[in-house]
Amino acid sequence: MIVVACPGQGSQTPGFLAPWLELDGVADTLAIYSEAAEVDLILHGTKSDADTIRDTHIAQPLIVAASLIAAQELERRAVRRPDGYAGHSVGELAALVGAGILTAEDAMRLVGVRGRAMADAAAMTPTGMSAVLGGDEQALLARLAEIDLSPANFNGGGQIVVAGSLPALAELAEQPLKGTRVIPLQVAGAFHTSYMAPAVATLQATVAALAPADPTITLWTNKDGSIVTSGAKALELIVNQVSSPVRWDLCMSSFADGGITGLVELAPAGALTGLAKRGLRGTPTVAVKTPEDLDAAAELLIGAAA
Incomplete structure (x- = not known):
């Protein structure tokens, strides 16, 4: 089973297109x-x-567009579709296209609205995100509650991204829990927390005008790593996901339970294959960072079909 993974915000770099x-x-x-x-x-x-493309309303469409282009080129070269798609955060929009739920243009319209709505929500209060590597998960969650931070991404492989006010993030970095390392992320808001609640209503109004199809291949959701079989449900989940945690750890658990034999991360790639090397040990991975990586990714898909 070959899974194609679509990356989220923070994976963009200057000139990557x-x-x-x-x-x-x-x-x-x-x-x-x-x-x-x-x-x-x-x-x-x-x-x-880098500062310009860090802005949410620019970063999100850039990332989804890159993933869509890479997916089209990959399937053309492999002459087959992967066995399933999953996206991390905004990457879920590219995954919806790969699974046949939305057209590429509808997904790009939706990501434009999503990026602007989340940027507007982030502008209301200065907030940010940091990755916490290592340590005990329960001890970290208790510490977050003490200083009013929220877990935003459970990424697996010993990594949890936390979000909230800048002073609270600074406090966590200055006084990290034993065995942890805190790394500030280049994102402009506390995504996947209650700070993003104002963006939810905007997205709901946009999604109401779409006509989603049901997925034609396997699609996993960030909500809990389960498989989604309804296009309407998939849209509902990604709207609510804006203000609730990403459970990429549970997605990877579902990949493992389903018998994953390879993972391809679409452009701008690197973050999810890195997590897979820790959370899906022994699984072959290909990070499609540039067109030069497409042949290796296509070979993985073709080999799985042989």
Whole structure:
């Protein structure tokens, strides 16, 4: 079973779309996606600096667009679809397209709205996120409650991303729990916490106008790692997920239970294959960072079908 994983916010880097524009048709596709998301993807994916693409309303469409392009190229070269899709946070929108629930243009319209709504919510109060590596999970959760921080991403492999006010994050970094390391993340808000509640209503209104299909291949949800069989339910889950924790750890557990034999992470790749090396030990992985990685990813898909 080959799983394709779509990365979330924070995986973008300056200029990461440039090599993809060398492929036939990608510039035209990005122009269509840009109009749908109301973001100049070619400009921001090739020339904008790290601070610019850190902005939520820019970062989210960039990441989803890159994943969609990589997915199209991967399936074209492999001449087959993977066995299932999963996305981390905003990556779930790319996964919905891969699973046949939304069209690419609908997903880009939705991610444009999502990015703007979450940016607006983040602007209400200065907040951020930090990754906590190692340590005891229950001790960490107790400490978070003490200083009014929230667990935002249970990433597996001994990593939990926490979110909340900047002073509280600074306190955690200055006084880390024994056996932990705290790493501030380059994101502009406390995503997947109650701080994002204002964005939920905006997304609900947008989703109500969509006509989702049911998935045609396996799709896992960040809510609890379970398999989603209804397109309408999938949209409901990703709307509510904006203000609730990402359970990527449970997604990886479900992959393992389902007999995963390989994982391909779409562009801008690296974070999820890193987690898989710790949480899915021994599973072959391919990180599709540039078009040069597509052949290795396609070989993994073709080999699984042989």
